[in-house]
Amino acid sequence: MSKILIIEDEAAIRRVLVKILSEENNTYHVSEAEDGLVGIERIRKEDFDLVLCDIKMPKMDGVEVLEALKKIKPETPIVMISGHGDLDTAVNTMRLGAFDYISKPPDLNRLLNTVRIALDSKELVVENTRLKKKVSKKYEMIGESPAIIQIKDMIEKVAPTEARVLITGSNGTGKELVAHWLHEKSQRSKGSLVEVNCAAIPSELIESELFGHKKGSFTGASSDRAGKFEAANGGTIFLDEIGDMSLSAQAKVLRALQESRISRVGSDKDIKVDVRVIAATNKDLKKEISEGNFREDLYHRLAVILIKVPSLNDRRDDIPMLIEHFSKKIAEEQGTTIKDFSKKAIALLQEYDWTGNIRELRNVVERLIILSGPEVSEQDVKLFASK
Template sequence: LGAFDYISKPPDLNRLLTTVRNALDKKELVIENKILKKKVSKNYEMIGESPEITGIKEIIEKVAPTDARVLITGSNGTGKELVAHWVHEKSERHAAPFVEVNCAAIPSELIESELFGHVKGAFTSAIKDRAGKFETANKGTIFLDEIGDMSLSAQAKVLRALQENKISRVGSDKDISVDVRVVAATNKDLSKEIEEGRFREDLYHRLAVILVKVPSLNERRDDIPMLIEHFSEKIGVEQGTAPKKFSKKALELLRAYDWTGNIRELRNVVERLTILGSDEITEEDVKLFASK
């Protein structure tokens, strides 16, 4: 009977084709999204297999799915921002905004407006209402880089935002609810800053639920050959050329250097050697173009 019904009343082929096409489109979209996600993740890839970096990756895997606040410490150029990006990308908030604020680059008189926004007329140049970074990051993550340079008045407002999940724009007494995960970073010794009255101890304890110390490059020398290979490939793509190989002696020499500028300095040296060095980077190239 079922076969007879199928023959006597054939299905709407156009509808069937549309259903199949829609299903294929959805599958293709999922695949494209996965590929895109991999590309985004690769931009912030943490290169290295040293115990120090492996330990950080393990911490991120445990912490990222939670909403726990993270305080990242380490010298300039060590890659603190990469840790912040990884925490966001591996969290449930990865589809929401990741908003970065360099607290050291914003004048102290403007930091509150930058973070919390302002209303028209709040100060001379406030010609219209403006949302701050906390509102922009709603449902996502805000990364407060170099938070040790933030003014005490701004620290007080950040503390309130963390305690109450509310902010108020400069010049307004209206509260705005925000749902933001805070990740902060600093190259300063906050314990010393607290002792000298430049950083609030109560804010420190609010931020430092999870502490992540990013090691200097000198503390993870085993990762240097892998980092050099990574930067060489990346620079080759940027310049449209084949990545250059480094001789064993060249790698040994670079591995022994004192990298005071950390990852940032290493990347610059690899680019310099790529441009000025031989087809295969030799020990002589390193001594000539990358000597300290």
């Protein structure tokens, strides 16, 4: 049952609204507040699915209630109730975040329709929030080793800033997870995180992929196309394996960082972009610089903050937690019960040389779950986890 709060100083109007909504198939639980101060106090103490609020009230008017609500419970929709002289104000409240407004005296159909739509919007907001949390859990960083705690602390400090970050580490260590955490904890989290695997794109196409192209600029360019930098405008672009990027593309990325402008392939028109850049590599970029494969000026632009992700061999204490995490995740994916690992099995896995890091561990855990008995034993590890 949806909970609705009516904030209205005129008792007659309150009675009409309560009667209309309370009789709507018993689907609404309606509460009342005689002025804005009382209404805000109730909002602080209770969760409502919708607020109907008069604009002109003593003590605290509707605009003040709206502003307070957006700070306290921003996900709660509010519909303003306006008198004939308040229409301009009512329209202005929508710019401030009100969902809609209804006029006095309230029209039955208009009121019920507005309430239904507003409540549907609240459900969408809640569902989107739930999905966002679900997505966030996908990129959860598992571990309590000193190295991982240090990275988490670094992310907490760096994420809210606009500083560029260069993430280094071997393949499979979790550089992508760090990039996602940096984005989700940043001021840009409502914007897009656009990922580009520089190693997976042919060198002749990387500039088009990053910056877009004009129709006819090269064979196969049959139409204008925006690039990844434009797609990430207002958000974050994650340049994974940037050490594999061509020198010509590096020059354009450098310009984008210096001037916040890009130009599509085949065009001399500048496009302004507002993008935070996070990069990652498994290469030693200083060595690449000395060999002429990477621009030193680009390196210094990217490496404002350096985060080195440790190998799994350097954080063996986290292996039991990672095994438990992967076991739960694999059971969810396959619709099976969670399989336990014996203490001896876990201890043996902690002794392995994990050249493939966390990615390799996840594969081994899945293999053991599929091939072993009710509990993964030390013998199962010896039989099925061979390198």
